[in-house]
Amino acid sequence: MKKEIKHFSVTDSIESVLQALDEDAGVIIDNVMTDDQLKNIQKEIKPYLKQAQNGQDNFTGFKTQRVGALIARSETSRDLAIHSMINQMAELFLKDHCDNFQLHFTSAINIGPGETPQILHRDRGVWGGYIPRKIETQFSAIWAVTDFTFENGATQIVPGSHKWDKDREPKPDEIAYAEMKAKSVLIYTGSVLHGGGENNSNESRLGVFLHYAPSWLRQEENQYLSCPPEIAKNFSPELRKLIGYSKGGYVLGFYTDPKDETGELESVSPSRLFNDQRDEYSRIESASELVKESLKKGI
């Protein structure tokens, strides 16, 4: 029997979606974007797609374009990045392995006609395979900007493969395709086998990828360069925190303003760049508690 990806709607409970994600590591939520969001995101990405080169190797695809820096470049991507249902799910999904999560990667991936299937892979491979499998590293969303069909390169997903032995390879009938209408979103995890689909149609398949990861990990897309402070200063504190202008732990990710001679901007949270005084890690109750907590988690 052909493998299928389960579909949900925005009115389904987050728990039921997460339950399916736990079982399959890939689920679709239909019709999440508004009509205006779809129209606007197409408009915002179009000028960059006009100029973008195709990939240079058989992982990035010789007929596939990638456009990054979406938080800086696309207002609608900012709204999608903080979408409340997606963020609530990301938090619940990742919370066993971190105190906070962050936006890890943004990309509009446009698979052109004639593209061959991308090699199946696990996105957690970006860290070189050093992170133990028991730690879930990514909660990832692919927002469909065009329809995703079997013919035009819908993402291949191998449901359940997050629980497989790492060397097991799927048989063709174990591969499902993330067929969905524009405005829908595919949620998948860093541990599931997946890859771009083969495009045998005359049209391109465009998806907006927004991935989330624990805030103690290095981000795949460097947000401080892709979305520098002079752009981030116009965003809400919530969005700035999500993209990384925040600390990921008591001392993790602090900065010191090299020009500061007042001593005020010594070892502070990046949120202070924007005069935001909030820093949930600024003070600890007790050093011994902090050390004890981290020991309990497994240092």
Ligand SMILES: O=C(O)CCC(=O)C(=O)O
């Ligand atoms: O384009 C797709 O559907 C998947 C792309 C992907 O998985 C990747 O580049 O890591």
Ligand SMILES: [Fe+2]
């Ligand atoms: Fe991938």
